[in-house]
Amino acid sequence: MSPAEAEKKEHCGVFAILGTPEASLITRIGLQALQHRGEEAAGIASTDGRQVYLHTGEGLVKDVFEKVDIPAKLPGFAAIGHTRYSVTGAPSAVNVQPLVVELARGRIAIAHNGNLTNSVALKKQMEADGAIFQSSIDTELILHLIARSKKHELKDAIIEALNQLEGSFSLAILTADALYAARDAHGFRPLCLGELKGMRVIASETSALDLVGAAYMGEVKPGELLTITKNQWTREPFTVPRPESSCIFELIYFARPDSLVFDHSVYRFRKELGRTLAAEAPVEADLVVPVPDSGFMAALGFAEATGIPFEPAIVRNHYVGRTFIQPSQEIREASVRIKLNPIRHILEGKRVIIIDDSIVRGTTTRERVRSLREAGAKEVHMRVSCPPIRHACYYGIDFPDEKNLIANTYSVEDTAKYLNLDSLAYISLAGMHRAAGGKNRYCDACFTGRYPTQVDRSLRKDALEKGAQQMELEQPRPPSPEEKKD
Numbered sequence: 001m002s003p004a005e006a007e008k009k010e011h012c013g014v015f016a017i018l019g020t021p022e023a024s025l026i027t028r029i030g031l032q033a034l035q036h037r038g039e040e041a042a043g044i045a046s047t048d049g050r051q052v053y054l055h056t057g058e059g060l061v062k063d064v065f066e067k068v069d070i071p072a073k074l075p076g077f078a079a080i081g082h083t084r085y086s087v088t089g090a091p092s093a094v095n096v097q098p099l100v101v102e103l104a105r106g107r108i109a110i111a112h113n114g115n116l117t118n119s120v121a122l123k124k125q126m127e128a129d130g131a132i133f134q135s136s137i138d139t140e141l142i143l144h145l146i147a148r149s150k151k152h153e154l155k156d157a158i159i160e161a162l163n164q165l166e167g168s169f170s171l172a173i174l175t176a177d178a179l180y181a182a183r184d185a186h187g188f189r190p191l192c193l194g195e196l197k198g199m200r201v202i203a204s205e206t207s208a209l210d211l212v213g214a215a216y217m218g219e220v221k222p223g224e225l226l227t228i229t230k231n232q233w234t235r236e237p238f239t240v241p242r243p244e245s246s247c248i249f250e251l252i253y254f255a256r257p258d259s260l261v262f263d264h265s266v267y268r269f270r271k272e273l274g275r276t277l278a279a280e281a282p283v284e285a286d287l288v289v290p291v292p293d294s295g296f297m298a299a300l301g302f303a304e305a306t307g308i309p310f311e312p313a314i315v316r317n318h319y320v321g322r323t324f325i326q327p328s329q330e331i332r333e334a335s336v337r338i339k340l341n342p343i344r345h346i347l348e349g350k351r352v353i354i355i356d357d358s359i360v361r362g363t364t365t366r367e368r369v370r371s372l373r374e375a376g377a378k379e380v381h382m383r384v385s386c387p388p389i390r391h392a393c394y395y396g397i398d399f400p401d402e403k404n405l406i407a408n409t410y411s412v413e414d415t416a417k418y419l420n421l422d423s424l425a426y427i428s429l430a431g432m433h434r435a436a437g438g439k440n441r442y443c444d445a446c447f448t449g450r451y452p453t454q455v456d457r458s459l460r461k462d463a464l465e466k467g468a469q470q471m472e473l474e475q476p477r478p479p480s481p482e483e484k485k486d
């Protein structure tokens with residue numbers, strides 16, 4: 001993770017498969033492709049039809065499973081896996097997923113990507129009823145809701161639980177004999193379905209399907225529940241349809257460029273952002289330089305559209321340890337210099353356009369611009385392939401507090417001055433949506449403040465641990481004409 005990436009941390013990755021004695025080994029491979037979605041912890045739960053087994057640990061997937069005899073420790077024909085970054089709950093061992101609990105109906109495991117916006121209220125209510133929580137993550141609430149359901153069939157209990165959740169969830173649930181996958185009705189986070197030799201595979205991104213050799217069968221649709229057993233699989237809506245609000249930031253930055261997300265090629269979308277930016281905010285220059293890694297595709301699109309040569313003149317050092325991802329300003333600035341090194345003999349005397357996917361706090365960008373000038377760049381212009389980020393995300397992306405978002409404090413002109421840029425332009429909101437196909441199926445609340453659901457503004461990271469705070473409700477965004485049409 002680069003220092004800039006550390007400013008807007010990712011959430012989680014989910015993988016699941018049923019139908020092979022190698023389920024946990026395949027899940028281990030799938031998790032490797034989802035490593036970018038969470039570097040703090042990883043885990044797999046498996047079942048052999050009698051029992052649900054679990055292995056989790058803190059750190060990268062390779063570290064968690066390096067010394068584990070996976071077939072012996074995680075036997076069975078089905079498995080679910082998770083890579084974690086803590087959006088709610090501190091990064092501690094009890095918060096690692098999959099979470100496994102013993103219910104009256106048997107052992108059950110869950111792996112969840114997302115953020116429940118009614119978690120504080122739900123937790124308060126359950127604690128008042130005597131519930132005891134083992135972890136501080138909102139995922140545990142889902143297990144409590146399933147446990148409390150009076151429904152006879154487990155699937156009905158799951159459906160009842162899902163209907164009490166608000167916010168974002170893409171999840172996999174494993175019992176001794178079945179695998180369930182569900183996505184919230186707004187479709188905030190991605191979840192896709194694949195097929196491997198007749199087996200169903202579930203993954204946050206299609207790059208994980210590619211890695212295990214599974215064919216892409218499309219998205220798990222918003223508001224849909226999949227039930228997969230050895231003999232059959234079914235899909236059904238578990239709730240009433242709501243306006244789709246998939247997280248456009250998944251396409252801009254979070255997802256891997258080799259993935260299809262929300263049925264879109266991430267690579268093509270980012271390139272289109274670059275082309276759109278070139279049309280909206282042209283500038284005379286000698287070189288187009290991407291900020292590694294996520295600025296690459298937009299820079300390619302920008303260079304193709306303008307004819308200005310593309311030069312990857314900032315080199316990323318992939319071997320800097322996680323030690324450098326620290327909250328202090330000094331260390332963050334130092335880590336920028338260590339991680340991204342400009343190539344002096346390419347940049348010297350040149351007018352440079354740097355392309356990045358976003359500016360969050362601005363501190364890393366400022367440091368980067370300084371290093372480009374030190375490397376001899378004559379002019380430094382910046383084009384950003386997303387609109388200014390001005391608002392918090394309540395659906396699973398951990399941006400800093402709003403007061404620390406540079407676009408919340410400074411105008412574009414003042415931001416350019418602060419960053420010591422010759423010019424700065426962001427893609428327009430309309431341009432971004434056009435690049436995504438023009439349909440208003442995306443959440444853009446971090447740019448507009450128009451949240452697709454009611455949100456509890458006290459629900460920042462660790463709100464669950466701090467307990468319920470003052471509930472300040474944002475009004476949901478009214479549906480756009482396109483949404484009404486849809």
Ligand code: SF4
Nearest residue numbers: 247393395443445446
């Ligand atoms: S607020 Fe932004 S980051 Fe959060 S879900 Fe919406 S688009 Fe994604």
